[in-house]
Amino acid sequence: MKARPHLAACLVAALGAVLPAQLRAEAPDFHLSGFATVGALVTDRSDVWAYRSGFNKPGRNRLDFGTDTLVGVQGSLRVGQASDFTVQAVSSETPHGDYDPRIAWAFWRYNVNAALTLRAGRLRAPFFMLSDSLNVNYAYPWVRPPQEVYGLNPFSEIDGADLLLRVPAGALELELKPYFGNGRIDLADDSRATLRDVRGINVALSGVHLSAHLSHGEGRLHVKWGDDGYRAVAAGLTQAGGALAGVPAQLAGDEGRARFSSAGLQWDDGRHLVIAEAVQRRVNRYVNSAQAWQLTVGQRSGSFTHFLTLARQRQDRPVARADIADPALAAGFAAFLASRNEAQRSVTVGTRWDFARNAAFKAQLSRARIDRDAWGSFFPGDPRQPPGGHRVHVLSLSLDVVF
Template identity: 40%
Template sequence: MKYRLATLAAIIAAHAAPVSAATDAITFSGFGTLGAVLTHSDDLQFRRVGVEAPGTQSVDFAPDTVLGVQTNFRLGDSAEAVLQVLSRETPKNTYTPRASLAFLSYSLSPESTLRAGRLRLPTFMLSDSMLISYAHPWVRPPVEVYGLSPFSDLDGIDFFYRRRIKDVDVELHPYLGRSQLDIVQTGHSSLSHLRGLNIGLSSGALTLHAGYARARLDMRWGDPFTSRLLDALQSAPGGEHIIAKMQGSDAATSFTSAGFQWDGERWLLIGEYAARRAAAFANSAYGWHLTVGRHIGPFTPYLKLARTIQTSPIISDQLSAGQPALQRFNASRNGAQRSFGAGLRWDLRHDAAFKMEFARTHTDNDSWGAFFPVHHLTRVSDRTINTLSVSIDVVF
């Protein structure tokens, strides 16, 4: 089984069911994952920041379980409307279905396409297929990279220009718009004045990606700990300056990513680098991952190495020195960690796969990484945590 960047389009095309044999004006498709992650430490829970609410049980189904259905409406030879509805646990602990895609597409020429509406925000190499776990070898994309930007929606417009030059397929993908994200409890975040450009090259088994985006970040925290901290800072000397670093509006933010994928007949190699820089409200950090797999019939065993490193905290070390509450706030927003994982993908049939992955993760000294404490006194930083993840992925 090969996992190319075009997997999303292939899945939709291969599994779309026409309304009648005489027409393919309306097609339907879907995907789903039933996943579970077990954390060996009873006082910690695995979390995907901006994706789901922190769990309360040692076995958590929320981080990876998802169900999505999609309808494509052909509007003549050049136009198409797409609607995708998705249900999964949100940071506010609800499962309310929402429109994850809702856009109009128009082909200006065989090489160029213009789209407008709700699109996928293409921050990373695999953003377009990130929700379809079946398209990837892992149970989930490495959080050390893909956790750097939990924003998934792009409300705006984008443009694709594709051209083949000799043996190389070239794709240019500029985009602009805005994005919104719910945070745990009553928190909310958004990106405005968002604009970016992705460049993709593919030839045979090799795919290359590079991308850059800039935006203005708005942030409002709503969890109980941060709300109490903000209230206390209101009356503290110099508190207003610290609050302005923690939340507010119009902070300059940028994202950079670069990656490659080699998916040959026998070997699979995937690597990616990403960096986030924020003037306020979020820390600045970069991450990378490298995956090596081997195709053996329906099985793909793999090894994965990943790392996230913080380059600057939300509140400077000078301001947070000797202030446990400020240090806790910084650590809880810092995903710095390193991990090593071993996994297996088993293609049960052409439209279903079973996956299992064991990972050993060590959080940095001033970081919670991808974990959340069950009790507020639990130490999360500078710990080694083992996790076991399993999933069944389907497309239809």
């Protein structure tokens, strides 16, 4: 796996950039940690390739190591009694097919008191229940979180600030986290998406065995598609004229509005495990509106955890609608809409083996049924023939460690 520059050097350089010279000269209270995954998956079809939206480039081989393999290093430098700087660098396959490290976290934290904390910089976007541990695969039972849910919002970081207010509630603790900022991701084929002026709030309730999550965020959405399918469809619609000439403005641009809501619940008493989450995306253009849910039940037996996951994503509204008389243009438009529709349902059975301290081996088998007129979480070998309505079986293996 190629990673340029070295992750540790990237981390040190980032910390040096954010710290004042006077603080860099003092003896630091520095803590370094890391995590890594070596993962592989194989499908039972040769005409589709698995991918994670906004995460990696679709593999061209049935045996794919790029979907889940990653390594991350995190450093925290305490400054005084009330504040610290944290930087996290991650190397994983990008939509461009390389492994160049990126800065996933880079924030300053100030603890006003035991109940109130302010953070500013690059933060994890709290769109999901498991957002804070999104890259740390060791933290959850699956090889990867269910893509029906976690593929619905590929933005994982925002550059901005949040406020954490912790309030005791009997045996539980309530955490309120208002946040704002901007986010940007690269997509395959030189495409990119940007969230501007994101504002939202995350509410979490945690106890000994139970945790719950509610989140809602809104922002302005900018999308630039760079794939050949989009270019051909946009050119054809513009050339057709009339009402169709205005449709490309619904497919890409910088005038979109997006809303994202999620709710989750987790029960873990050390023997039994239940994880449930439901999410909803509402967008007025550029991407489709959809909803998704997942339910995982598991049981631990010694060092093994066996689990079953049911998941579903459903499209509520396509990217755009148009009445097209030309058969060739209509087919191209339908193919474009299918490529932006990840609707599917899946059943997954798996096992996690904690064979050593801070290390786990996982194996899971998924059976996905892709909705008609959708790609689901699979990239077809021939984009003109989307795998809608097909079943795909995926065997996934991973070795996860934290250090």
